[in-house]
Amino acid sequence: MIRLEHVCVVHQVIPDAGRVGRTAIDKRPVDGPVEVGPLHLAGDAICDTKNHGGRFRAVYVVSDEDAAVVERMLGRTPPVGWLGENFRVSGVSMSDVLLGERWRIGDCVIAFTEPRVPCSTFARWVREESWVRRFADLGHPGGLAEVITPGVVRGGLPIEVVHRPDHGLTIGEAFRPSMPPDKAAALLATYAPEDIQPDMLRKARAAAGRVADPG
Template sequence: MTGKVISVNLAVVTEAEWAGDASGRSGIDKRPAAGRVPIRFDGVVGDFIAERAHHGGPDQAVYAYATEDAEWWAAELDRAVPPGRFGENLTTHGVDVTGAVIGEQWAIGSALLQVTKPRTPCRTFAGVWGVPDLIKRFAARAAPGAYLRVLREGEVGADDRVEVRDRPAHGVTIGEVFRALHGEPELLPRLLDAPGLPEPIREKVRRRLGVASGPR
């Protein structure tokens, strides 16, 4: 599969009552950046992450969302949904983000990224969009976008190709993980077949299934 990057987006710091950070600031509102943007192991250079207890870190260094899913929301909400509106660093086209397999690798520009987990909707979504029930609707849609870890640092920019270099055989997708954790518990056993899934999620799955923890 080969798609492309529509834009690389960086945060515009917003101060609001709905912001999750204790300081009342949020970085969910992101806008397309000019030129090429460095991506490091700990995230996208120039971005802003307010609530680091829940966002950022190696397993959530980069967030990708598909234009195809954004277009669905534009029709659903009858409003324009420009790149970065979901808080994504990478807005993609022609990439099946929901169908991405946990652990698959994306070569973009000079960087190499790896799919780790879906995004969980939080109240900042509802706040920045001004849609009180957006979290519920976002969960029902089950097209959450994908977090990625950085395997090789590099630079990315608009129009860069997104090439899937490796796709694990277990086949557990971003969409399956999201649905398993949000309303389809019958899918939970499948998640333990995905070794690339971050350990906090694997531990949550074990607890829900009542199985012993694996080696740390």
């Protein structure tokens, strides 16, 4: 069974040496109900609105199973929320979740849109210059999601998988440098272009082109 273990929102906005000058990556679990709106969680903050938040990146989900992979590499156990996640779940590796898969949590429904891509802000938070490459090499990035139905969630709720699309493209496969061409083509056939996260749309089109032109 998949379960929502913790709901996390920003603990504090901290200074950052990047373009924006600050970051809200410092998330911490909160007790009690939290409202999930169309673009973000109540009590959360988004500083870099160019690369975070918005329709397709409203919620970031990490599982205990994937966090454990990161912890083994680090040789320590960071607190929940340290990866910048909004939802910490258990019972699944996020890399096995499909793009477009929908979860119902309480009265909220989310749909997964893309893997989390590590950035320089993340590396500065970890204080390791090679972090982007090391995190990417693990292949357990967690998943970003859009909010289909806003609602209220709290830690401890069961998660119901209410839809799994037929294209078969997982978050883990979408995170790789190149998607499987047949699954990329199936993704494009499943959704209208405006319903695919733009970065994923470009990547899928590039991969699917290899099916039409294998040479």
